[in-house]
Amino acid sequence: MRDALHILQLEDEPADAELTERELRKAGIAFVSRRVLTRDAFVAALEEFRPDLILADYRLPAFDGLEALRLAQEKLPDVPFIFLSGAMGEEFAIETLHQGAADYVLKGRLSKLVPAVERALQNAEERRARKEADAALRDSAERFRNMTESAQDGIVIIDDNGLITDWNSAAERMFGYRRQEVLGKDMHALAAPPRYLDDYRQHWPNFRTSGRGAVIGTTIEAAGLRRDGGEFPVELSISAAPIQGRWHAIGIIRDISERKRGERALQRSNRFLRTLSRCNETLIHATDEFQLLRDMCRLIVEVGEFPLAWVGYVDSGQPQSIAPMAWFGEHAEEFVADHKASWPEEERLGCPMCVTLNTGDIQTVKDISAYGGCAPCQVRARLFGYCSSIFLPLKGAGGTVVGALAIYARETDAFGRDEYAILAELAADLAFGITTLRERGAREESARQLERALEGTIQAIATTIEARDPYTAGHQKRVSQLAEAIARALAMPEERVGGVRHGAEIHDIGKIYIPAEILSRPGRLNDVEFKLIKMHPEVGYDIVKDIDFPWPVADMILQHHERLNGEGYPRGLKGDEIVLEARILAVADVVDAMASHRPYRAALGVDAALEEIERHRGELYDGAVVDACISLFRRQGFSFA
Template sequence: MNEEMIDKIKYAHQEWLCALDAVSSPIFLHDKDFRILRCNKAYSQYAGIPYAEIIGRAYYELFPKNDGPLPHCTEALEDPLSEGSEEDVKIEDKLFHSKGFIIKDEHGNYLYSLHILEDITEQRQIEEALRTSEEKFRALVESTNDWIWEIDRNGNYTYASPRVESLLGYTPEEVVGKSPFDFMPLEDAQRLRGEFQKLITKHTPLFGLENTNVCKDGTIKILETSGLPFFDKNGVFAGYRGIDRDITERKQSEVSLHQANRALKTLSAVNTALVRAANEGELLKNVTDIIVQQASYQLAVVVYADENPQKSIRPVSAAGMDITHYWAEDITWDDTEKGQLPVCEAIRSGKTQICHNIACAIGFKGWKESTLSKGFASNIALPLNNTHRTFGALCIYSTEENTFDKEEIRLLEELANDLAYGIMNLRARVEQEQHATLLRQSLEQSIQTIAATVEARDPYTAGHQHRVSELATAIAREMNLSKEQIQGIHLASIIHDLGKIHIPAEILSKPGKLNTIEFMLIQTHPQEGYNILKEVKFPWPIADIILQHHEKLDGSGYPQGLKGDKILLEAKIICVADVVEAMSSHRPYRASLGIKPALNEIKRGRGSWYDPSVVDACLKLFEEKRFKFSTTHS
């Protein structure tokens, strides 16, 4: 071997030693007795001993320190076929991965062992942290109430958390490979597939997408889907990861709340209609309109149960459609084949009848095809009860199945009770009004009879009281008094001179001027009229009006000399009407003075004798509205 070759070998050896020293992991060579033949700087640093003191010493005395060589090192030397071995070694607070290699010559004879100690402490800590994190994530995934999933770019599930089984009844294995649309009703799947494809194409995040799913047992669950797109290491869209949350109960609560609010608003509107209704027909029309227009039910019908031999059910009001083309004339509340509809049973039993699904209802046999053809799917019949019987029912129809839940039924029952009460109230009011009308007619006939009796004794003033009543009521209307006040003035006017029945007829019909005693006797007629009527219970103060109809504002009138506000307005009106009629009519002691002097008289006494507002109303009647007495003056 020439000198140049020797130099190259030395240079290569030096390069190998430099390469070993550049490695950060401890590396050493040992013989069969485990004595170190060579080592790199890293080994010297870990052993804490200079290189010169290491060579020739057993490595287990230096690093890693132990009672003997590493087990895998011994096993490798004892196995003639072994080319090396490895194991993890804990050295103080660090973990090393020890690898040993058997170096042999070209004949297979052992030369030495190469040992590398790699510090894997940080790597194992990372692996442990990752494992812990994975366990926590797995526990979270498996314990959460949400179904966690992953789909690929084609929209097929590649992962489904165990929650899917308790949610839909399918195992994760049954879900993987299928698409979300495989679990939806056909109509929903067809509707959502296109929308979902648009979102996937644009890689749009999914937030709160509501969708209906059919469980393995056939039940329905409503899920809320949210997810984010993910991409592979090359930035290519790979699919979506997300969650599905069961919102079935929430949606059911929302529907129940909506239905309860709908029923409450309907109830409130119906109660307003009850208060404002002037008659029964108006009430029923308003209530059925409210149920359809405000509550969005499709049909509302009020029916009455007739007490005839056929026990007919008669529709009286409806909204939503013309019931003459729908309601069967032969429906009866008798327990026969024609009386099996919910409305029939509601009238018979006096209890609410609910049909959640008309298509499956036995009671709709014979009417089912017609009812379903109108789009109706559910129905409720609410009895209308009075204290004696069920006199009718309120029927409400919906185009959706299972429309009426417990709370809505309770509120609709309250509505039906209020409606029944309102109907009976209006009927009672009509009866009372009819009774009151009869009483008023009887009262007026009696008063007219009394007036005729009075005027029969005084032929010269025949018709005077009627004419005074005519003018007095016209003044009252001009003053915008209430109907009740006008009626009282009318009746009081007709008999305002009732007390003259106690005045001798010869004085009443005396053609000449009355003397003082006779005039004083005439002045007693208001008191005498009061005495006759004071015990009679009129709806108006008739006796007091008659007593005061000759009083003057300044107290100069009779019989009590009352002043101003102490005099009833009704008496003030009759007083003015009495003066105008008397002066414009013929009297036994003089001819008629005419209307003009009569009006001048009340103008002269305006504010002193006569009430200004009454005078002004009277003048307006004659001067602007051309008032004339309808009966001929005597």
């Protein structure tokens, strides 16, 4: 990976480019930047500079931003493209997103640039990871197909509607139908004698919902129906596997008029494939690293029918040591607990788990009773009936071995070439899951630390206000309580609810610049004094606008006295020009102001306040916000704490 991001700027104003770079540096982003002005220079930079991120103005004297987006998508489709413009209409901005832009940011609001960049880069990384996962899935499917094609027995897979989804060459020879002729056809209507249909129809609904049935996991003798209408005796083994969230039946069909060749190998392959499928399903839903390890060990034992699976990590605190992390199976806890935590050099060289942890190579023991190394492990394994084993490395970022997965079998030489490949894939998938969970945990902790820091900033500001004017502080606390309750009633996402709460806590910060004698004056204010009061949203906005909050706190402060019909201040904004958070804050502010005592008048009470906002619903105040507020007081019993 590169040490620094390569950022390509399509920008004709050097000063704007410098402001952009300064904003990125403030956020601690390491980058190398190249600025271009023309189409030819842009195309050359795509090929030579190979950017990780593109920031583009949408209109230049000699080049068009949308054309640049088209070229970038053609040559570097995975590189995020963000429009950075001085003025961009909403319709045009939406169109750029439809055309494939990752985001857009106005030059007048550069505080939103870093979150947009981080979000775009994270989305690009997630897309890359999904592509890799899809490629791995396709490779697994191809591997599975190769295995089934080499099988001597017929292998047929049908979905939960009874339709054929796979049909190998051996099945073609048995039934007389080529694969392309049967895909999507009803298996029982096509290749089973009619006498079996009643039992099939009776038991199939239960299989569709549970993957269970009387014949699932068993081997039975039955009859198949050839293309020419003739019946032939078969031995049929049926198992269930969840594929893309739906139960599928996997049938292994053997013409018992022939010798039973390869029976054991096929059954074993089927078992391994079921294990891989179930383990991958667990990986998709995993949220905790150690629960993932326990679930994987359990599935290997329960689905794979192995007596023991366990995971050991390299103990970073004690060199040449194994730290058992998870285990499942017969005698598992006893076996793992008795496993040496550290070992001398001579034993370490003979222990297959140790060799895997130290070299990163897969180790197999075909016959534990004949294995000459690691005598203590050999004695325990023979005592518990383990006959063969495999040790698979778990590799993290950069190929570093973080641990190993050990699987034991009751039969000798249980891990053949095909099974070896499947288990290697399973271990690679598990290692990827571990790495993903650790990275996700690190990102979440970083986000929590940032939010705590921002909350601390807000509390520090609120404390400053309270020290100067306890009345204003009390008003802000009550407005914050009501605004938060309204936001929740509107079913806003929890992170936006937090933003509403924090913005309301300091919405009157601009009053810190207004003389205290004006704020507390009991009589009517003159025009000059009232104009001074009306400046507090702008003053508050200027105080906090450069703080990089993840919520629109500055806009809330600036707009909380704006009104839907444009009669508010300081800028006379209308309708949706006012952010939703500020519309919520406007209603909460009016209700508390009227319901509470003011220096120049006694409290008017909550009922009068609710009548006021109801009277001007849709005119001055947002209708949905008003309805939520009234419901809180009149139906849900809200009161100020």
